[in-house]
Amino acid sequence: MYVGALRLDLYMPECRSLKEKRQILKSIIDRTRNRFNVAVAEVDKQDLWQLSSLGVTCVSNSEYAARETLHRVDRSVRALGKAEVLDSPITIFTP
Numbered sequence: 001m002y003v004g005a006l007r008l009d010l011y012m013p014e015c016r017s018l019k020e021k022r023q024i025l026k027s028i029i030d031r032t033r034n035r036f037n038v039a040v041a042e043v044d045k046q047d048l049w050q051l052s053s054l055g056v057t058c059v060s061n062s063e064y065a066a067r068e069t070l071h072r073v074d075r076s077v078r079a080l081g082k083a084e085v086l087d088s089p090i091t092i093f094t095p
Helices: 018-036 065-082
Strands: 004-012 037-043 049-062 083-086 088-091
Touching: 004 065, 018 037, 018 065, 037 083, 049 065, 065 083, 065 088
Parallel strands: none
Antiparallel strands: 004 049, 004 083, 004 088, 037 049
């Protein structure tokens, strides 16, 4: 069993309030969950208007599959254009 973790550090320059930030993040989170069947949560910078960190995790039977799923999530969030991805490190945990 392999557990993959992706941290997406996002910058949203157009956000002028936490309400706007929540709308953008909800859209990104819902789309990512539905499209890739992964767990997604805001893990840091909840009180900042223009910055956010999302944690994305998946479980797989191979390291390659976990890493590929997280790479596809990263590319998908970048392609949405709703937020600029500042950093996106991937970590794979093995038993």
